[in-house]
Structures are given as structure tokens and as C-alpha cells.
Amino acid sequence: MKVTVVGAGGNVGSTVALTLAQRDIAKEIVLLDIERKDGDKTFYPSKGRALDQWQTSPILGFDSFTKGTTDYKDTAGSDVCVITAGVPRRPGMSRDDLLSINAGIVKGVTKELVKYSPDTVIIVVSNPLDVMTYVAYANSGLDSSRVIGMAGILDTARYRAFLAEELQVSPKDIQALLMGGHGDTMVPLPRYTTVAGIPVTQLISSEKLDAIVERTKTGGGELVGLMGTSAWYAPGAAAAQMVEAILLDQNRIFPCAAMLKGEYGVHDLYVGVPVKLGTGGVKEIVEVDLDADEKKLLDESVEHVKAVMSDFEKLNL
DSSP, X not given: OEEEEETTTSHHHXXXXXXXXXXXXXXXXXXXXXXXXXXXXXXOHHHHHHHHHHTTHHHHTOOOEEEEEXXXXXXXXXXXXXXXXXXXXXXXXXXXGGHHXXXXXXXXXXXXXXXXXXXXXXXXXXXXXXXXHHHHHHHHOSOGGGEEEOOHXXXXXXHHHHHHHHHTSOGGXXXXXXXXXXXXXXXXXXXXOEETTEEGGGTSOHHHHHHHHHHHHTHHHHXXXXXXXXXXXXXXXXXXXXXXXXXXXXXXXXXXXXXXXXXXXXXXXXXXXXXXXXXTEEEEEOOOOOXXXXXXXXXXXXXXXXXXXXXXXXXXX
């Protein structure tokens, strides 16, 4: 099996690649990125990172070969392609500010990928996530089930990590669900959050739970403020988990940005919802019961995604 990661000269892409290599489920992992100029010098970040990662294989104990390149021909025959390419968020920059730049990048990348891997599954990590996933879908010619956005896995990981810290329990015992657009308008669902099967509402006060929910919503911005750039370890690991589910046909239930065609009353829009993920991408969109307040929050999040989509459509890319 073969996986390509585009934008792998950067932190998120290289984290996706190394996480996958350590799981040892692909024969080859291709790290692709553009060359970088600095005065009269030319650098090849994806080649350097791939070589550095391959040199860890005797230490970390994996056989997946990591190959760096700037040529899309080297991506031919990829079972899954992960798009992390784009400009990262800077302090004071919202995800929506990234729209015009990253839409052009994702469009070009997608066309090149499907030229050499027409049967691939595409996972989009670039921001603003929901709209960038649509951009990839619109330019791929693939069925929408084969183009998916990495959203809720990252968001739920942050939520679960915060809860584990507060409750002093293992994060492995926490299960949670988040829906809606990726970012500040996401919809946490405490009603569907459990600790070893115990409803989280029985273990934590409503005030502390609300505070954790709000911290989760702004989790990306918190990291930007601390580091001066976007996160990469958790986003990279989240995308790698999606790749693993697809390659191994695990039928995992994950919250991902998927094209809705009437589910939850939404049509022709990429929104974060629980899906069954396996061979070929999205096998099923899972519809959970929402109460009136939860449905209202989801509708508000959908409207936000629609507004960003409207801005995208005005670009005429």
C-alpha cells in the first residue's frame, strides 16, 4: 500500500508521514513539497525530512519506506493522499483569512494527485478545512465518499485530552463526539461523552464542563498564541489515524468533514459528522439524535460554513 502526503516539508505533513511510518502499515510513504529558495541556495524540505525519517527506521523499528520528492509522478498509484499544503495560521489570523490563498493551492494539488492516482482517497487537512475539502472534491472528479476532511478527530482529541487532565483519568477511556464546522463554531456534544461508559455529566460539574467545551472550541487559537503558528502533532496524528482506518478497512466511527446530501437536513455541503471510515473512504454517514439545543448549534455552525463557501464562490477560482 502507498500513501502520499502533500505539504510534507512542513510540520503537519511530516508528522502525518512519520506517524504512519511508525505504524508500519504502508509499503511506501511519499513526502511531497515544493523546493524552497533562500538567496542563491535551493532547499528540498520534503526530501530532507523523508531521509531523516528513513534513518529512524532501525531505531523505531519500521519498514515503511519514506521517499521525498517535488515531482507528482512519484505519487502514482497512491491508495490514500493527504493534503496538508497551504499557508498556516499566524497570530490574529482566522481560518477564513486563509481562504483565497489556500483554495488555489488545494485546487492545483488535487488536480495533480488524481492525474497519477485516479482511484485514490483524499484526506484534506488544509484550512479553512470544510471549504478546502469541498475545493478538493470539486476538482478531483472523485465521488464525495472518497474526499474527506480531517476535522472532528482533532477536535475530539483536544476535548478528550482536556477532560482527562481535569478528571485525572486515562484519555484512552474517554469517548466523545463533536459535530459541525471545524473551528470556533464546532458543536461539542457532552450528552454523547463518556468515561469508560459513564456519562461525563456524572463526573464533572456543568461549569467545568462548559469551560472545557469553550477551550476546545478555541483550541487551535490557543496553540497559535503559544507557538506563533498552527499545531502539528495532534493534527498530524489525527490524519494518520484516518489513513490507517482506510488502508486497513477498520470501519472506525470517526467525526470527519463529509459531504452531506440531506443528512441532518443539510444538502451539498461538507460538515463534520460521524462517519464509518474504511476501504474507499466514507462507507456510511451516521445520523445521531440531536435535541433542540444541539440541532440549533449545528444549524448555526452550518450557516457559518455556508458563509465561507459563499466567500469562496465569489473568488471564481
